[in-house]
Amino acid sequence: MGDRKQLKRKPVTEATIVYRVVGTSDLNSALLEPYFRPEDKPQEITAREKRYPELLDGICVDSSIEQARITLSNMRKAASRDGESEKWQDGCIAEVVLQPDQGFDHENRKKSHGKQTIWGDSTNLAGAVCRLHQADDRMTGED
Amino acid sequence: MAYEYALVDKDGRLREDFDRKSDAIDELISIEREQPDATAGWMLLTYDDAGRQVGEPEWADHLLALATKGLLRFVTVSEGRGLFVAGSPGASSGTGRSTSPWFRRPPKVAKRTRALSEAGMVGAQ
Numbered sequence: 414m415g416d417r418k419q420l421k422r423k424p425v426t427e428a429t430i431v432y433r434v435v436g437t438s439d440l441n442s443a444l445l446e447p448y449f450r451p452e453d454k455p456q457e458i459t460a461r462e463k464r465y466p467e468l469l470d471g472i473c474v475d476s477s478i479e480q481a482r483i484t485l486s487n488m489r490k491a492a493s494r495d496g497e498s499e500k501w502q503d504g505c506i507a508e509v510v511l512q513p514d515q516g517f518d519h520e521n522r523k524k525s526h527g528k529q530t531i532w533g534d535s536t537n538l539a540g541a542v543c544r545l546h547q548a549d550d551r552m553t554g555e556d
Numbered sequence: 557m558a559y560e561y562a563l564v565d566k567d568g569r570l571r572e573d574f575d576r577k578s579d580a581i582d583e584l585i586s587i588e589r590e591q592p593d594a595t596a597g598w599m600l601l602t603y604d605d606a607g608r609q610v611g612e613p614e615w616a617d618h619l620l621a622l623a624t625k626g627l628l629r630f631v632t633v634s635e636g637r638g639l640f641v642a643g644s645p646g647a648s649s650g651t652g653r654s655t656s657p658w659f660r661r662p663p664k665v666a667k668r669t670r671a672l673s674e675a676g677m678v679g680a681q
Contacts, residue, residue: 417575434568455565458587458594459572473569476607483609484568490613491566491597525560525603528570 420465422532425517431474431529432481433507434488435545442539445507449538468530471520472538474509476527478546481506485548506546509538517541559602559610566597577602581623584616595620 435448454469462468475481485504492500509531511517517533531538561580562573574580580600587594599613 455569455571456591456594458591459563459583460586461572480607484564487564487599487601487613488566488568491599494615495566495597524562524573525605525607526562526570526573526601527607528562528564528573530570 418461418464420468420520421522422467422471422518422520422530424513425511425515425519426513428513429511429519429521431476431509431511431519431531432478432546433472433474433509433542434481434485434501434504435507435542436501436504438503438505438545438547440542440545442536442542445539445542446535448507449533449535451535467532471518471530471532474529474531476521476529478506478508480527481546482548504548506548507542508544508546509541510543511541515541558605562601562603563595563616564599564601564613565595566599571598581619584620585623588620 433448435445437444437448439445449472451470451472457463457466457469475484485501485506488504489498489501492498511519511531511533515533515537517531517537519529519531521529558575559577560573560575561577563571563580563583565571572580572583574583577600584595584598584600595616598616600616600619601613602610604610
């Protein structure tokens with residue numbers, strides 16, 4: 414494996430906005446928190462995950478609202494294919510502002526797919542959500 | 557136009573990304589060899605330079621089924637990049653056993669063949 418796939422986990426040193434699909438339209442940290450837990454951790458099965466198991470302790474987020482909407486759309490398609498067409502129908506996009514010195518780490522490999530990994534306490538991450546966006550371009554709540 | 561390929565699970569989590577689609581499919585095959593059904597619900601997404609998703613998600617089980625039946629062919633396209641495409645049927649042995657070279661060849665051989673293919677030395681179209 415080349416350096417291209419080397420883990421580039423770093424502490425957040427400047428305000429960084431990322432987007433995460435959540436299953437609630439309520440801007441309540443307690444309701445958002447489960448979507449920022451790395452529980453139900455999948456097995457390390459890809460080559461990169463085996464090399465860097467801590468990847469699975471992180472949360473996968475998108476770099477832009479547009480990419481997060483595509484992620485939500487794809488999750489709905491996957492659920493529908495599994496016969497769970499209702500799943501994620503209420504899904505929203507959480508806009509998360511990661512501030513320095515809050516114990517957040519992230520890895521942004523600046524790939525075209527825009528996916529990043531972030532690490533941090535789930536309660537703090539939920540508390541860092543500043544807005545919720547609908548799957549379309551509506552906004553559901555704001556601090 | 558360069559593309560990137562992302563293997564994403566059904567929860568939207570990026571599991572691995574690749575510069576070549578063939579490498580993504582090699583990875584799927586390798587995982588399934590070790591843990592059958594481990595990639596259930598996974599999809600392969602293609603992104604262009606601008607970060608836009610190109611086309612629809614390709615389901616891992618569909619890609620693996622095509623590979624199993626020998627219906628994926630590796631072709632060389634412009635810029636030296638490779639693509640798998642659904643090829644003509646008929647490669648299946650009919651025995652239910654894989655005839656796909658991706659199942660039969662160890663990865664190093666597959667990669668060597670791919671490199672040769674990209675160089676226009678074998679089997680490229």
